Amino acid sequence: MNQTPVSLLDRLKVAKPDAAEWRRLQDIYQPLIRAWLARVPALGDEAHDLTQEVFLVVIRELPRFERLREGSFRTWLRRVTVNRVRTFFKQRGRQPAAGQADGTEGFLSQLEDPASNLAKEWDRQHDEHVFHKVLSCIESDVSPTAWEAFRRSAVDGQPTAEVAAALGISENAVLIAKFRVLKRLRAEAAGLVD
Numbered sequence: 001m002n003q004t005p006v007s008l009l010d011r012l013k014v015a016k017p018d019a020a021e022w023r024r025l026q027d028i029y030q031p032l033i034r035a036w037l038a039r040v041p042a043l044g045d046e047a048h049d050l051t052q053e054v055f056l057v058v059i060r061e062l063p064r065f066e067r068l069r070e071g072s073f074r075t076w077l078r079r080v081t082v083n084r085v086r087t088f089f090k091q092r093g094r095q096p097a098a099g100q101a102d103g104t105e106g107f108l109s110q111l112e113d114p115a116s117n118l119a120k121e122w123d124r125q126h127d128e129h130v131f132h133k134v135l136s137c138i139e140s141d142v143s144p145t146a147w148e149a150f151r152r153s154a155v156d157g158q159p160t161a162e163v164a165a166a167l168g169i170s171e172n173a174v175l176i177a178k179f180r181v182l183k184r185l186r187a188e189a190a191g192l193v194d
Contacts, residue, residue, distance in 0.1 A: 007190035008134075009073060013063055026055060028133040028192075032126060033081060036111075040085055041104045054084045067191050074126045074192070075114065082112045127193045134189045138181060145169060146177035153178045 008028075011021050033054050037047035057080050065076055085108060110118040139147055145167055152163040153174055164171045 007192070008188055009067070009191035013065070022059065024137060025058075028130055028137075029058070029077070030055060032129045033077075035125075036081065036122065037085070039107070041107055043085070043104070046088070050084065050088055053088065054081050057084055074123055077126070078111060078119065078122050082108050130189060130193045131185075134185060134192070138184050138188060141184075142177075142181060146173075146181070149174045149177035150181040154182060 008021065008024060011017060012025060030051055034047060034051040037043060037050050037054070040047065043050065058077065061080070065073070067073060085104075089104070107118070110116040111122060113119055142150070149163055149167055149169065152158045152166070153160055160171045160174045163174045167174070
């Protein structure tokens with residue numbers, strides 16, 4: 001009997017998640033968090049270390065995370081990142097540059113405000129980044145022909161007949177490959193990308 005795949009987020013919330021699952025989450029999220037922290041004014045070279053600290057908070061707090069609505073994980077992650085930056089400055093006896101909208105506190109306040117353009121940019125980049133990272137994780141589990149059929153039909157939008165002819169497979173095989181990869185993508189990314 002085929003079992004419904006469980007999302008990465010759900011697999012990490014179990015009592016003792018596999019270390020490989022944590023590495024997968026880390027591989028997906030550290031580049032995104034690091035890129036956003038590099039944008040924080042006055043953080044400079046400390047962005048790399050702070051990325052590790054944000055991820056440690058994620059590891060510690062994720063078992064208690066409750067998904068309440070679409071986008072709640074990415075909103076939660078954005079909040080964790082902002083709070084960790086503020087704590088970082090406080091622990092070092094430094095106050096984030098305040099006053100102007102382009103200072104550190106202005107940046108953090110905008111990132112924290114879900115209605116701001118910066119928060120919307122975070123959401124968009126998050127979804128694109130996670131989508132591509134999860135796809136790359138799935139690719140290694142799919143045969144090269146099935147992957148190419150999926151890529152050409154689902155990503156590039158080529159007609160099924162054209163993909164089948166180019167790859168020397170049936171149209172049905174193209175549709176099955178597309179269906180299976182999309183099903184796996186939806187399952188893996190559930191709760192991370194809505």
